[in-house]
Amino acid sequence: xxxxxxFDLDGVITDTAEYHFLAWKKLADDLDVPFDREFNExxxxxxxxxxxxxxxxxxxxxxxxxxxxxxxxxxNEHYRTLIQRITPDDLLPGIRGFIKEIKKEGIVTGLASASxxxxxxxxxxxxxxxxxxxxxxxxxEKGKPDPEIFxxxxxxxxxxxxxxxxxEDAKAGVQAIKRAGMFAVGIGxxxxxxxxxxxxxxxxxxxxxxxxxxxxx
Ligand code: B16
Ligand code: MG
Numbered sequence: 001x002x003x004x005x006x007f008d009l010d011g012v013i014t015d016t017a018e019y020h021f022l023a024w025k026k027l028a029d030d031l032d033v034p035f036d037r038e039f040n041e042x043x044x045x046x047x048x049x050x051x052x053x054x055x056x057x058x059x060x061x062x063x064x065x066x067x068x069x070x071x072x073x074x075x076n077e078h079y080r081t082l083i084q085r086i087t088p089d090d091l092l093p094g095i096r097g098f099i100k101e102i103k104k105e106g107i108v109t110g111l112a113s114a115s116x117x118x119x120x121x122x123x124x125x126x127x128x129x130x131x132x133x134x135x136x137x138x139x140x141e142k143g144k145p146d147p148e149i150f151x152x153x154x155x156x157x158x159x160x161x162x163x164x165x166x167x168e169d170a171k172a173g174v175q176a177i178k179r180a181g182m183f184a185v186g187i188g189x190x191x192x193x194x195x196x197x198x199x200x201x202x203x204x205x206x207x208x209x210x211x212x213x214x215x216x217x
Pocket of ligand 2: 045
């Protein structure tokens with residue numbers, strides 16, 4: 001049976017994607033690079049430097065490693081300013097109830113986020129005590145779709161991957177969960193997340209009862 005559930009942050013627990021969008025948009029405007037919401041979709045679940053590379057590709061210019069680092073920290077400063085305003089009201093509907101429900105059953109929980117700001121965000125959301133372990137981008141070498149971040153979380157929880165469930169909103173994240181040998185729950189679009197074992201359109205649709213049924217089949 002299920003022993004652990006490991007959650008992604010952005011798009012699953014809260015919608016930090018909007019703040020990432022605003023911060024990237026500001027940087028792109030300064031650089032005169034076109035940037036819109038459609039393009040922003042490509043950056044979901046992808047690390048900070050990889051996201052910057054995708055944006056800079058559109059500028060037609062080349063940048064030194066130092067310049068790239070400076071641009072990435074500029075984006076992060078915008079982002080840090082924006083996330084100061086996060087409160088527990090920014091939890092996505094239904095997610096707190098779902099985490100509480102699984103913890104009541106004795107199932108342990110974890111966070112696996114590509115964001116280096118994840119510890120700060122969960123503190124602002126006041127959900128630190130609902131998560132038994134937190135793995136963010138500072139703790140791993142390879143980003144999603146590599147399974148490292150999810151495998152690190154399972155190790156820290158002391159549970160074998162086959163008894164773990166991962167919850168993700170990004171394609172790269174679902175792939176990371178599957179490569180880790182876990183059961184994957186996708187939140188979002190059926191076509192994008194087709195590799196997931198169970199797909200719901202929003203966190204509010206998650207229920208432990210249904211998860212058990214899907215997991216057993
Ligand atoms: P940072 P997740 C990811 O979070 C975001 O989806 C992605 O858009 C962002 O670039 C990445 O974190 C890195 O964030 O710049 O704060 O380190 O979905 O893995 O929780
Ligand atoms: Mg995500």
